[in-house]
Amino acid sequence: MITATPSLVETVYQTLRSRLQLSEVGVFDRLVDTDVAREFGTSRMPAREALLRLVSEGFLEGTTRGFVVPRLTPEDLTDLFELRRQLEPRAAAAAARDLTDEAKATLSGAMTVIREAHATGDVGAMVRANLDFRRAWTGCLTNRRLASAISRYIDYFQAIRLQTFADLATRGGYVAAMGDLHDAFLARDSLAAADRMMLFLFAAETAYRTALETIEGEAAENHKPSGRRRSGAKHTREQ
Amino acid sequence: MITATPSLVETVYQTLRSRLQLSEVGVFDRLVDTDVAREFGTSRMPAREALLRLVSEGFLEGTTRGFVVPRLTPEDLTDLFELRRQLEPRAAAAAARDLTDEAKATLSGAMTVIREAHATGDVGAMVRANLDFRRAWTGCLTNRRLASAISRYIDYFQAIRLQTFADLATRGGYVAAMGDLHDAFLARDSLAAADRMMLFLFAAETAYRTALETIEGEAAENHKPSGRRRSGAKHTREQ
DNA sequence: AGCCATATAACAGTATACGGAAATTAGGAT
DNA sequence: ATCCTAATTTCCGTATACTGTTATATGGCT
Numbered sequence: 001m002i003t004a005t006p007s008l009v010e011t012v013y014q015t016l017r018s019r020l021q022l023s024e025v026g027v028f029d030r031l032v033d034t035d036v037a038r039e040f041g042t043s044r045m046p047a048r049e050a051l052l053r054l055v056s057e058g059f060l061e062g063t064t065r066g067f068v069v070p071r072l073t074p075e076d077l078t079d080l081f082e083l084r085r086q087l088e089p090r091a092a093a094a095a096a097r098d099l100t101d102e103a104k105a106t107l108s109g110a111m112t113v114i115r116e117a118h119a120t121g122d123v124g125a126m127v128r129a130n131l132d133f134r135r136a137w138t139g140c141l142t143n144r145r146l147a148s149a150i151s152r153y154i155d156y157f158q159a160i161r162l163q164t165f166a167d168l169a170t171r172g173g174y175v176a177a178m179g180d181l182h183d184a185f186l187a188r189d190s191l192a193a194a195d196r197m198m199l200f201l202f203a204a205e206t207a208y209r210t211a212l213e214t215i216e217g218e219a220a221e222n223h224k225p226s227g228r229r230r231s232g233a234k235h236t237r238e239q
Numbered sequence: 240m241i242t243a244t245p246s247l248v249e250t251v252y253q254t255l256r257s258r259l260q261l262s263e264v265g266v267f268d269r270l271v272d273t274d275v276a277r278e279f280g281t282s283r284m285p286a287r288e289a290l291l292r293l294v295s296e297g298f299l300e301g302t303t304r305g306f307v308v309p310r311l312t313p314e315d316l317t318d319l320f321e322l323r324r325q326l327e328p329r330a331a332a333a334a335a336r337d338l339t340d341e342a343k344a345t346l347s348g349a350m351t352v353i354r355e356a357h358a359t360g361d362v363g364a365m366v367r368a369n370l371d372f373r374r375a376w377t378g379c380l381t382n383r384r385l386a387s388a389i390s391r392y393i394d395y396f397q398a399i400r401l402q403t404f405a406d407l408a409t410r411g412g413y414v415a416a417m418g419d420l421h422d423a424f425l426a427r428d429s430l431a432a433a434d435r436m437m438l439f440l441f442a443a444e445t446a447y448r449t450a451l452e453t454i455e456g457e458a459a460e461n462h463k464p465s466g467r468r469r470s471g472a473k474h475t476r477e478q
Numbered sequence: 479a480g481c482c483a484t485a486t487a488a489c490a491g492t493a494t495a496c497g498g499a500a501a502t503t504a505g506g507a508t
Numbered sequence: 509a510t511c512c513t514a515a516t517t518t519c520c521g522t523a524t525a526c527t528g529t530t531a532t533a534t535g536g537c538t
Contacts, residue, residue: 007491032519043493045284048520052288053295064500065519079382086325086385143318146325149388246521271489282523287490303530304489485534493526502517508510 008042012050015040020059020069023127023161027215030066059155069159072212076156081205084153088201089194091146095137096185096193104186106136111182118175123165130161133178137185163211170207177203247281251289254279259298259308262366262400266454269305298394308398311451315395320444322392327440328433330385334376335424335432343425345375350421357414362404369400372417376424402450409446416442 006014016036019025037047051067054060061070072080095103113129116122134154138147157164165171177200184192245253255275258264276286290306293299300309311319352368355361373393377386396403404410416439423431 009491034519044520045492045494049288049291049491052292056292056295062520065502079384082382083326083385083388086329087322090325143321145318146322149322248521273489283490284522284524288521301490304532480538482537483535485532487530487532489528489530491526491528494524496523497521499520500518502515504515505513507512 008040008046009049009053012036012040012042012047013053016050016054017059020054021131021155021158023158025069025159027069027071027159030068031060032066057152070156072156072160074209074212077205077208077212080153080156081201084150085198085201087146087150087153089197091141091143091150092137092181092185092197093190093194094142095140096188096190098140098142099137099185099188100140103136103140107133107182107185110136111179114175114178118171123162126165127158127161133182157208160208160211160215163215164204164207166214167210170210173203174207247279247285248288248292251275251279251281251286252292255289255293256298259293260370260394260397262397264308264398266308266310266398269307270299271305296391311395311399313448313451316444316447316451319392319395320440323389324437324440326385326389326392328436330380330382330389331376331420331424331436332429332433333381334379335427335429337379337381338376338424338427339379342375342379346372346421346424349375350418353414353417357410362401365404366397366400372421396447399447399450399454402454403443403446405453406449409449412442413446 016025016031025031031051033044033048033051036051037044040047051060052062055062055067058070060067110129110133114126114133117126117129134151138150141147164174177196181193181196181200184196255264255270264270270290272283272287272290275290276283279286290299291301294301294306297309299306349368349372353365353372356365356368373390377389380386403413416435420432420435420439423435
């Protein structure tokens with residue numbers, strides 16, 4: 001309803017953005033503007049502009065050899081979680097206060113999927129349900145800038161999210177903390193929501209920190225075969 | 240030291256960004272890519288990409304007839320100040336703790352200029368000194384993401400900043416609150432810095448709110464002459 | 479004189495083309 | 509075999525050209 005014809009840049013941007021959100025682009029993938037352009041059937045410019053926009057928002061990093069997902073350092077984790085602790089507890093409180101019935105249903109649905117996915121080990125479903133969960137409660141925020149800021153800071157972690165769910169014990173703690181948060185939301189208890197969001201964030205930080213160490217360990221191993229990477233295997237799709 | 244040759248996009252972007260920060264672009268100016276390109280002696284693409292980047296960061300708004308500075312609604316003010324209250328007090332506390340002697344000197348220098356500018360009514364100098372002040376303390380933050388988030392949220396107000404300084408009484412309160420903040424910084428008193436930053440923010444919010452009403456009032460008057468605007472008078476400079 | 483239809487111009491979006499820098503690969507010398 | 513240098517590829521940055529849409533201006537009608 002905003003525009004009848006969204007521009008090509010917008011289309012490409014949104015698609016890439018959602019791929020990043022769904023962890024479909026790993027830290028070893030290279031996004032090259034010509035490849036993206038070919039995939040979407042456009043010229044280089046729209047693809048390039050979409051990529052540059054993602055760069056300016058911090059979701060990608062421009063290199064001399066294509067665009068890549070930035071690798072988070074431990075310091076990045078510290079900084080980002082300081083920001084999240086600053087924003088999300090209060091936001092959760094506001095969301096709990098203004099939660100709609102529709103959002104409640106979505107939250108519960110997502111929570112069910114998360115529990116199932118935890119049991120079956122379906123990390124892909126887990127990532128998607130996590131996104132639904134987040135969208136449901138941030139959607140109830142009246143402060144849209146706050147909502148988008150929160151979403152942005154969370155999305156910086158999407159590249160390593162899959163690894164976060166690798167360890168079963170860590171994942172269990174994660175799911176439990178989210179269950180507590182879910183209960184607070186359903187009860188529309190602002191104080192509990194704020195508190196449990198804070199707890200959730202501390203749990204998430206340690207989970208990400210261990211995931212980061214795991215990844216760096218793997219990277220040190222993989223570093224043997226002259227650092228070559230399978231480039232764009234995911235993006236160049238022969239239609 | 241980062242790159243020997245910053246790209247044209249980068250140059251254009253930085254220049255436009257600092258113009259916006261210095262309130263050199265008003266809400267009635269139109270930025271057109273061809274004009275910008277001509278001014279910087281480049282083709283349309285670098286100018287366009289710089290403008291688009293400013294759009295994606297929220298500093299500009301793309302219309303069918305050039306790029307303009309977005310007009311803030313009262314709701315925008317509410318949202319933005321909610322975010323600022325969330326971030327800046329704690330950031331001020333951290334900055335007070337980690338303040339360098341160099342930053343102290345800059346802060347005091349800026350404060351002196353602000354007081355002088357307040358006395359003489361030189362709003363231009365006031366805007367510049369305000370920027371120096373902000374840069375000094377945010378520069379001491381170890382969390383760079385926090386620093387840039389704060390700067391971004393502040394910069395959304397630059398378009399109406401000049402008007403904020405129009406009313407003498409309001410300006411006096413503003414300068415006084417900033418003086419208190421300055422003292423807390425110099426004493427490296429984190430708690431006082433946090434408290435005074437919060438007070439400063441509430442003072443700033445009311446100042447901006449009155450400024451906004453003033454502008455809207457003027458706009459309602461100006462709306463008579465068929466809405467035509469002097470376009471790009473500031474940007475098309477015959478070299 | 480004021481209003482509506484048509485023509486014109488301004489401007490964003492997109493496509494294509496070229497140049498240059500960095501990384502990779504190939505080749506030759508030690 | 510290993511290192512260094514040269515050729516090549518890859519891919520970004522920039523320039524130019526074209527198209528479609530929207531605002532503005534022009535002219536006729538009431």
